[in-house]
Amino acid sequence: MAFPDLQSFIELLEARGELLRVAAPVSRDLEITEIADRLVKKGGPAVLFENVVGSEYPVVIGLMGTRERTALSLGVQDLDDLAAKVRALIDLKGSGGMMGMLGNLPKLRDAMNLPPKRVKTAPVQEVVWRGDEVDLSKIPVLKCWPLDGGPFVTLPLVITKDPDTGERNMGMYRMQVMSKNTTGMHWQRHKTGTKHLEKAKAKGQRLEVAVAIGGDPALIYAATAPLPPIPGLDEFALAGYLRGQRYPVVKGLTVDLEVPANAEFILEGYVDPQEDWVVEGPFGDHTGFYTLPDLYPLFHVTAVTMRQHPVYPATIVGRPPMEDAYLIEASERLFLPAAQMILPEIVDYSMPPAGVAHNLVVVSIKKSYPGQAYKVANGLFGLGQMMFAKVIVVVDEGVKVGDLDAVWREVSAKAVPERDTLTTRGPIDVLDHSSRGWGYGGKLIIDATTKRPEEVGSPKSSREGQADDTALDVFFPVVFAPTPLRGGELPTFEGILAQRQTPDGYWIVALDKTRAGQARELAQAFAAHPAADGVRHLLICDEQTDVNDLNDVWWTILNNIDPERDVWTVSDGLLAWDGARKLPEEGFVRPWPPKIVMDKAVRERVDALWHVWGLPEKWR
Structure with a gap:
């Protein structure tokens, strides 16, 4: 069977009634964003814009804009199936004699599908632009939000190779189009791309880069996944495991890098570590705020390869919920078994959309001793990209971590401020605009589990002043019922x-x-x-x-x-x-960014053209 690609997934969505086609002209400057934003927030379908002003290539957006479509893109019935799939792979039996070892063979066969497969010819190399032929303005890259510094590639699969070890990396880093043949490269300090660039600089070399746009949706997801540092496990391997096939790759035409053979576009080129960095941004980011301008490396595009009739895939990020929320949920499910191997008391965890991935993590545990909530929270802070978490709330095993109303009720009922809250410091996502320093700030742990005797009776443990009397607190929380407001009783204060x-x-x-x-x-x-x-x-x-x-x-x-x-x-x-x-x-010296808001004129224009584009009224 052929390996899935973007266009076969589009056909699948259309056959299931999960995709709309728009034939009337539409602008890549804000209009597509406004349409996509409305659809994703109402659980609407993906859209294929066949007539994008100024480009001969169509744009598809919202491919993974619901939980169901995300599961479909990854080849599972439900996102919860991802955890079962990974658990089956890592639960290898090491005992039981010959029969026990033979029981591992089906799982090992799955693991053998991980390495990518080199092919000699590829659809993505049917058309080639070289040198002066390169013109990124011909590709329908979107300007997403009014204050954006320009058009941004929002689903780029950026491929580099470690100059020392040859180890491959693929990451998703936004790319602002700067000219017909250059883009910014948003490599933050913690990213693998930055480490590869630093090594290239130490060697006095340019760093070769290939950027894939499109391909199998499972590979697009894999580029966003926080993979653990396991030798041989990379994004191609993860996509291959999810598909049960080795991922097809082909050698780039002008770079010594392997690229997805079934992508829609490939941008080949380099980053020169000796060059001055360029101003990139602003960008309406996944936090729902603008990331303000900053300095980043410049990517030089020396060649573009593509299919004969490519489709340009895009996504938008911004005020949640957005499409990225479902990719985050997929990562939650995929890496739950690994987290449970390290912290076995974890029952479940969630990174809800309101927390934009790194601001809030809710974890439920099977609690058996005092202080266990803090042990788990600190353990999570030490797991890969979980180090960027800002607030971790720990609840009892019976609480649904994805139900924020229930979680905050537990916090109110079972977490006494100061007694059951702990502030610490650590790495923070560099996109966080409120931290005390760039990439460094405070963190909060809230223990909303049922308390054991040893966990109560400390100073300020209750508002009734029962600092030393634990009788009321043993094995059940102190619960305060808010006093309902009497008519007109509202505190008044300036502002x-x-x-x-x-x-x-x-x-x-x-x-x-x-x-x-x-x-x-x-x-x-x-x-x-x-x-x-x-x-x-x-x-x-x-x-x-x-x-x-x-x-x-x-x-x-x-x-x-x-x-x-x-x-x-x-x-x-x-x-x-x-x-x-x-x-x-x-004492806050950095500029405070604005929240992302679409221009009123654009909203009104989209309202007026909604039926011209043939979009259903219920998604308006």
């Missing part, structure tokens, strides 16, 4: 635009912050107000937050806090979260 109290102990405030210290003054004033009785958490958001939308609230809070600086115990049992923007007068 409050909207506020509300939830039934489970949260007070949410939208604050127009205009001066230093305003959030802390608000927290102190609130703590002294009668309405604070029974409230566990004061959530201070920025002026753009909808206090009635808990996903918007937590998305804002988690993006805008450095826990060490912005989460504190105001009074005994009351935790304040300052998710308002930080000011230079407060």
Whole structure:
């Protein structure tokens, strides 16, 4: 059977009623983004735009825009099947004599499918541009958001090779088109591409780079997956394992790199480590905020190869939920068995969309001794890209980690501020705009598990002052029922635009912050107000937050806090979260980025053209 590719997946989606075709002209400048954003947030279909203004190539977007389509793209019925598939592979029997060893053979055959397979000819090399023929403007690269620095390739599979070991790496790093034959290369300091570039610089060499666009959706996913450092396990191997076939690769025409034979486009070229870096950005990023301009390496495209009739795949990132949420969920399921091998008490974990992957991790555990929640959380901080996690909430095994309402109820009921919260420091994603330093900041662990006797009775363990009396706390949580508001009883304070109290102990405030210290003054004033009785958490958001939308609230809070600086115990049992923007007068020297918002004129134009494009009204 032929290895799946992008166009065969498009055909599959269309046959299942999961893809729409748009024949009328559409602009790659913001219009496609606005359409795709509406569809993904309403669970709509993928779209193939057949007539993109200024390009002869069609654009497909939203291929993995639902949980079901993501599972389909990876060859499983449900994303939970990924965990079972990996668990079957790593659970090799090492005992039981000859019969026990023979039982491993089917699993070992699966593992043997991991190495890619070299082929001599490939669809992706049917058409070749070299030298002056290279013109990236002919490819329909999208400008996604109004403040973006230009068009960005958003699904690039960037391939490099370690100059010392020859070990291959494939990663997904956004690429801003700078000219007809150059792009930025967004290699952050923790990325493997950066390490390869540093090694090339030490050797006085250019670093060869190949960028695949398209191919099997399983390979597109693999480029985003946080693979563990296991020899022989790379993105081609992961895609091959998911498909049960060796992935077909072909040698590049002008670079000594193997590239996906069934991709749509390949950009071949180099990065020169001796060159000055260039300004890249702004970019409307997966955090839902703009990443501000910064310096990154320049990628020189010396050749482009492609299919005879290629399709350009794209995705957009921004305010959640977006398509990347389902890729993140796939990684959760895929790597759950590995996490459980290292931390066997883990029952499940989730990185919900409001946490944009690295800001919030919820983990449930089978608890058997005191302090186990902190052991698990600290263990997770040490696992690969989990080191970037900002807030880890640990709950009991019966709690559904994907149900954020249930999780925050557990936090309110079972986590006494200060007694059951712990702040620490560590690496932070470099896209985090609120951290104390670039790539370095505070972290918060919340123990929302049922407490054992040894875990209670510490100072400030309860608001009733029962610091030394553990009788009420043994094996069950201290639970405070919020006092319902009496008519008109709302705290007043400078800058409050909207506020509300939830039934489970949260007070949410939208604050127009205009001066230093305003959030802390608000927290102190609130703590002294009668309405604070029974409230566990004061959530201070920025002026753009909808206090009635808990996903918007937590998305804002988690993006805008450095826990060490912005989460504190105001009074005994009351935790304040300052998710308002930080000011230079407060010692925050970096620029504060804006939230991503589409231009009103673009929204209105898309409204007017929706039926012209033949898009169903229910997805409008």
